[in-house]
Amino acid sequence: xxxxxxELIGVSANSIEDAVQxxxxxxxxxxxxIHTAQIANVAATVENSRVVNWRVTVRLTFIVKEQLHx
Amino acid sequence: MATIGAKVSEIARxxxxxxxxxPMRPSIVNVYLVDCSGDWALIDTxxxxxxxxxxxxxxxxxxxxxxxxxxxxxxxHHHIDHCGASAxxxxxxxxxxxxxxxxxxRITRTIAFxxxxxxxxxxxxxxxxxxxxxxxxxxQALRPTWLDPRLYQPSVRPDHLMADGDIIPVGKRRxxxxxxxxxxxxxxxxxxSEEKVMIVGDHLLPKITPHVGLYPGSVxxxxxxxxxSLEKVQQFDVALVAPAHGGVFHDHRHRARQLIEHHRYREAxxxxxxxxxxxxxxxxxxxxxxxxxxxxxxxxAATFETLAHLEYAxxxxxxxxxxxxxxVVYQCS
Numbered sequence: 001x002x003x004x005x006x007e008l009i010g011v012s013a014n015s016i017e018d019a020v021q022x023x024x025x026x027x028x029x030x031x032x033x034i035h036t037a038q039i040a041n042v043a044a045t046v047e048n049s050r051v052v053n054w055r056v057t058v059r060l061t062f063i064v065k066e067q068l069h070x
Numbered sequence: 071m072a073t074i075g076a077k078v079s080e081i082a083r084x085x086x087x088x089x090x091x092x093p094m095r096p097s098i099v100n101v102y103l104v105d106c107s108g109d110w111a112l113i114d115t116x117x118x119x120x121x122x123x124x125x126x127x128x129x130x131x132x133x134x135x136x137x138x139x140x141x142x143x144x145x146x147h148h149h150i151d152h153c154g155a156s157a158x159x160x161x162x163x164x165x166x167x168x169x170x171x172x173x174x175x176r177i178t179r180t181i182a183f184x185x186x187x188x189x190x191x192x193x194x195x196x197x198x199x200x201x202x203x204x205x206x207x208x209x210q211a212l213r214p215t216w217l218d219p220r221l222y223q224p225s226v227r228p229d230h231l232m233a234d235g236d237i238i239p240v241g242k243r244r245x246x247x248x249x250x251x252x253x254x255x256x257x258x259x260x261x262x263s264e265e266k267v268m269i270v271g272d273h274l275l276p277k278i279t280p281h282v283g284l285y286p287g288s289v290x291x292x293x294x295x296x297x298x299s300l301e302k303v304q305q306f307d308v309a310l311v312a313p314a315h316g317g318v319f320h321d322h323r324h325r326a327r328q329l330i331e332h333h334r335y336r337e338a339x340x341x342x343x344x345x346x347x348x349x350x351x352x353x354x355x356x357x358x359x360x361x362x363x364x365x366x367x368x369x370x371a372a373t374f375e376t377l378a379h380l381e382y383a384x385x386x387x388x389x390x391x392x393x394x395x396x397x398v399v400y401q402c403s
Contacts, residue, residue, distance in 0.1 A: 013346040022342060025335040029328060 002064040006031075007040065012054050016042055019056035027060050036061040078103075078129045081318050082267050082310055088129040090116035092151050094216040096278070096315040099151040101126070102269050103133065106241025109141035112165070113260060113269050114314060117154035118223040126155075140165040142240045144232075146271025147254035148176040150222045152314065157225040168238060170249065171231040172256030177224045179287065184219045188212065189286075196286040199398050201350030202373050211366035232258055250303060252296025253280040255289050259303065266309035273299060274325050276316040279332055283374035284381055293382040297333060300326040337379050337388070341402045344380075344389060348401040351377035 010023030016039075024037055041057035077089040084105035089098045102113040116122040130136060140163040145153040153169065160167050169177075188209025189197065197204045204212070232238070234249035238260075246261040250273045260269040272280040282296045289295065308322045319325065340354050349357075355369075355376040380400045383389040389402045 012342050014342055018342050018345070022335075022338055025331075025338045029331040029335055 003061050004064050005059050005061045007057060007059050010056050010058060012056075013052065014054070016054050016056050019054045020058055023056065023058045024060065031060075031062050033065070034060050034062045078132050081312060082265055085262075085265070085267060085312070086129070086133060087312060087318065088126065090122045090125050090151075091119070092117065092122075092216075093119065093218075093221065094214065098315065100312070100314050100316075102312055103129065104240070104243060105133075106141070106243040109241035110135060110139050111142045111144060111238075111240040111243065111245065112140050112159070113144050114146055114152045114271065115143065115155040115159050117150050117221040118158055119154075119221050123155055123158065137162040138164065142166045142168060142238065144168040144238060144245060144260060145173070145224075146259065146269070146273075146314070147257040148173040148180060148224065149254065149272070150180075150217065152271060153177070153224040154222045155224075156228075157223045160225045160227075166230060167225055167228040168230045168232050169228045170247075170256030170258050171233070172251075173254060174226070174228065174231065174256075176254060176256065177226060180217075180222065181219070181224070181226075183213070184217050184222050186213075193286040199396065200373065200377055201352030201397050202370065203352070207366040207369070212370055214365075214367040232256075234258075248303065248306070250299035251289070252282050252292055252299045255292070255295075257299075261306055261308075263307075266307055267312060268303065268306065268308045268310070268322060269312045270303070270322075271314050274303065274311055274322055274329070275313050276311075276319045276325060278315065279329055281371055281375060282378050283371060284378040285374050291378075291382055291385050293333065293378040294385065297330055297382075300330050333379070337383055340376065340379055341383060341389060344400050345402045348392075348394065348399040350397045350399050351380055354380065354400070 008023040010019035012018035012022055020037055027034055038059040040059050043055045044051040045053040079087045081087045086103045087100050088103055090101055092099055099116055101116055104111040116126060143159055143165045194204055232247045236247040238245040248259045248261055250257050250259050253272045257273060259271055259273050282293050284292055304323045304326050311319050311322045339358055343354055343357050352373050355373040359372040384391050389400050391398050391400050
């Protein structure tokens with residue numbers, strides 16, 4: 001079995017958890033079988049001394065499927 | 071009518087894909103000409119533009135037939151690229167015309183809209199209630215430039231109004247009608263069970279997602295309908311999918327699931343915004359689709375696709391809506 005990892009940045013106006021979920025939801029549009037999300041970094045966008053966005057870098061891992069037949 | 075060279079491709083035995091030009095993006099619509107052994111069926115018509123009609127006639131010529139060999143013209147939905155030439159083709163061919171009952175109503179409305187100076191008072195109020203600043207953009211700018219009444223000449227006298235599950239026999243073929251509301255309320259796809267071919271109109275496109283918007287006079291939940299229609303087509307055994315835009319493809323279930331996931335993601339993005347503060351559909355659309363300068367019609371489409379999302383979320387209990395200063399705002403807790 002081979003697995004693959006991609007790195008995405010989820011951006012949420014609300015929370016770190018929501019940013020992670022958005023990254024997973026976007027990846028799931030084109031990828032099946034994502035089984036792990038590892039948080040690599042958390043940052044916040046700050047405007048006028050307030051957090052306006054959470055930017056969470058996530059590494060998503062999925063199994064590379066064998067496709068011998070269409 | 072002068073014919074021009076047309077691109078014709080046989081995608082399955084006796085099923086021909088014809089590329090017809092469009093005055094907008096996407097710049098090509100595929101219509102399908104099906105040899106039914108003695109009789110021919112045409113699925114969708116292209117616009118009523120001279121270039122499109124000539125290309126269609128050229129394609130028929132390449133297959134050695136003329137318009138009078140068409141026995142049936144079946145339209146997937148009421149949009150300009152799918153039934154714009156149906157009146158002219160009905161006149162030229164004498165073929166039986168088929169369309170879903172709900173699309174006949176949309177045809178009447180679209181003809182009125184194409185010929186109008188601007189939105190009705192009722193539509194204007196609807197736009198304003200959802201935050202769309204109709205006066206800033208101007209009434210004429212709301213109508214896409216390609217919605218030329220000369221290109222939109224659909225027949226308002228079809229011979230048959232289709233319903234879900236109908237079988238349309240043409241020669242030796244049997245077209246099963248599958249009602250797939252969403253992109254349009256009476257959108258239908260056509261299924262040839264023996265050949266396992268599904269002619270899908272705009273329901274399942276390989277590269278782009280069809281527009282699903284909530285407009286004045288729309289059904290209550292077009293996006294919910296669209297997602298249910300994406301689930302519905304997965305029940306059929308399909309070997310080849312024939313779309314109206316883009317190339318043929320094989321795995322209809324994969325693409326249907328992908329489109330469902332796309333809309334789930336879009337909704338998640340929108341709910342994230344309205345969790346922070348309540349917003350109207352226009353404000354949400356500006357955040358999601360960007361506020362850069364674009365044709366007004368695109369801004370309108372983005373706003374009312376967003377509204378379709380917000381209403382879908384509200385009807386399923388994931389968001390709520392209330393009135394604020396004469397506008398409808400949505401919130402997610």
